[in-house]
Amino acid sequence: MKTAIRLLLIALFVAACIGSESLGANFSVPSDDGWYTWQVDASDGGELQVYALIESGSPTKFRVRGSSLCYSNFRFNVDANDLGVIEADESIAWLQEFIRPAGDLSSDAIIAISLHAGDLPFEIIDRILSART
Amino acid sequence: MIIRPKLIIATVALLAMSASLAQTAVSDVEDSTEILKIAALEALISAPPERALPLVIKVLDAENTDDVKERALFVLSQIDLPEAQTRLLDVARSDDPELSSEAVRMIGIGGNAEALAGLQDLYGSGDEDLREAVLEAYMIAGDVDAVYTIATNASDADEFEGAVHMLGVMGAVDKLQALSESSGFTEELIRALGIAGGDDVNATLMQIYRGAETDDVREAALQGMLISGYDEGVLQLYKESTDVHEKRDLLQMMSNMDSDLMMEVIDAALAGGA
Numbered sequence: 001m002k003t004a005i006r007l008l009l010i011a012l013f014v015a016a017c018i019g020s021e022s023l024g025a026n027f028s029v030p031s032d033d034g035w036y037t038w039q040v041d042a043s044d045g046g047e048l049q050v051y052a053l054i055e056s057g058s059p060t061k062f063r064v065r066g067s068s069l070c071y072s073n074f075r076f077n078v079d080a081n082d083l084g085v086i087e088a089d090e091s092i093a094w095l096q097e098f099i100r101p102a103g104d105l106s107s108d109a110i111i112a113i114s115l116h117a118g119d120l121p122f123e124i125i126d127r128i129l130s131a132r133t
Numbered sequence: 134m135i136i137r138p139k140l141i142i143a144t145v146a147l148l149a150m151s152a153s154l155a156q157t158a159v160s161d162v163e164d165s166t167e168i169l170k171i172a173a174l175e176a177l178i179s180a181p182p183e184r185a186l187p188l189v190i191k192v193l194d195a196e197n198t199d200d201v202k203e204r205a206l207f208v209l210s211q212i213d214l215p216e217a218q219t220r221l222l223d224v225a226r227s228d229d230p231e232l233s234s235e236a237v238r239m240i241g242i243g244g245n246a247e248a249l250a251g252l253q254d255l256y257g258s259g260d261e262d263l264r265e266a267v268l269e270a271y272m273i274a275g276d277v278d279a280v281y282t283i284a285t286n287a288s289d290a291d292e293f294e295g296a297v298h299m300l301g302v303m304g305a306v307d308k309l310q311a312l313s314e315s316s317g318f319t320e321e322l323i324r325a326l327g328i329a330g331g332d333d334v335n336a337t338l339m340q341i342y343r344g345a346e347t348d349d350v351r352e353a354a355l356q357g358m359l360i361s362g363y364d365e366g367v368l369q370l371y372k373e374s375t376d377v378h379e380k381r382d383l384l385q386m387m388s389n390m391d392s393d394l395m396m397e398v399i400d401a402a403l404a405g406g407a
Contacts, residue, residue, distance in 0.1 A: 043180070102168035110169070114176035121176075122184055128173040129192050131166050 027090035031057040035080035040088040041117035042066045048115055050091060051080055059098055062108035064115050088116040096124060167198055174204045182212045190220060203235045210243035218248040225255055234266035241270025249274055256283060264292070268299045277305045284312055294321040301325030306334055320353035327357025335363045342370060355386055364392035371398065 029036045029052050042048035046067035053061040063076050098109045110128070114121045174192065177185040185208065192205040206224060209217050221243065224236035237255065240248045249271070256267040271279045280303065284296035298321065300308050306329045313322055318341050326334045335358070342354035358366050364387055371383040387395050 099169065100165070102165040102172075106169060107172040107175070110172045110176050114173075114180060122180075122188070125173045125176060126188055126191075128169050129188055130195070131170070132196075 027086050027094050029054060029059065029083070029094065030081075033057070035078045036083055037080035038083040038086045038091065040086050040091045043115050043117050043121065045117075048117075050095075050112055051076075051078065059105065062095065062098075062105070062112045064112045066115060088118050089120050092116050092118075092120050092124070099124075099128070167201055170197070170201045171204050174201070174208050177208050178211055182214050182217070186212055186214055186217055189217075193220070193224065199231055202232055206232070206236050206239045207242070210239035213245075215247075218243065218245045222248055222251045222255075225252070230260075230262060234262055237263065237266040237270050238273065241273035244274045249276055249279065253279065253282065261291075264295065268295060272299055272303055275303070277303055277308055281305070281308045281311070284308075285315075297321045297325045298328070301328030304329045304331075306331060310337075318350065318353075320349055323350065323353040323357045324360065327360035330361040334361060335366055338363065339366050339369070355382075359386060359390055362390065364390045364394050367392070368394045368397065 027038075031054060033054050033056065035051055035053050037049055037051045040048050040050060044066065048064055048066045051061075051063040051065075052059045065076060092113050095109045095113050099106045099113075110125070113124055170192070174189070177188060189205050189208050189212070193202055193209075197205075206221065209221055218240070221236050221240050225233055225240060227233050227236075237252060240252060252267045252270060256264055259267065268280060268283070271277075271283075277300065280296050280299050284293055284300065287293035287296060293316075297309065297312065297319075300312075301324070306326065309322055309325055309329065313319075316322065323338070323341055326337060338354050338357045338361070341357075342351055345351035345354060355367070358364075367383055367386050367390065371380055371387070374380050374383060384395075384398065387398070
């Protein structure tokens, strides 16, 4: 009986750990190819429209448009599957997965994250800038 | 224990390879970290200044590559807060020659009047590279008065020439004319006029050429016309000249300028010959 309780506690502890790791990571863009878009609160207080292009099941481009912000292309306009309104931190948690490896997509991800509302973008940027070279 | 030479060679080779691979891996990690840091710094440009400033300062204070720090200086130049400008001046005054010059240029890009004014002192105490960076910063900021002040306060010929050249690049003809009132038309001033260019300058260069008392001044006026591309003036001087050597020099200058007006000279010569 004691062993069973111990195992249950361990399982709960592991579940808690996994849960904390994936906190806010519920949001995910479907893996079917095409453009997807969703809305989040922007750092400037307005609304931010985030776009992701999925190719071969993985994102290959991120774009953002906002009331006072437009990154990458002022004429950017695509037919995208609308995923609706998403919490900024959830959107960030998904985008954050594509910061590494370093490359074009990571720059897009960092820029997109930086335009989200809240403290999390600055925490992420701080972590990147604090990494030892 | 039997020592096998082939095994030793293989082991050494493997060690060398692994050391090389490890080196590559470390280098890749450094590159990757640097790329991400630069992207993160670029993201800060659109961030609220009071949030971006502490992060940028942290990058400057930490151990980072010059490329990363230079990017941080650029972001700093875009932050419209007094602390950002103060910090730029601090880096400009630092002992690090590379970053110091970059900070000076960034002050030029930022265009903050107070920080730009602080560069005057730096110019006086800096080495040649820093002085050049200060002049570039003033050029970027379009601060003609500051360059003029440096020219008028120049402690030696090199400083004067550097400032005068920059006034030419900035097209500050009135300042060059003002300098000529005290120093006369020196060769550097004449060349700077050529760099500035324009109809008024062309007329002045013709006047200087015609009134030149030395070959050096005459040559500088011609150089000025070469720089400003004023081939009509050179042709005019060619037509006016009665000196064979001078005509040859002027013809040579038109050739150097790749001037279409050379055909006019050739036609005239052929007509004269016929």
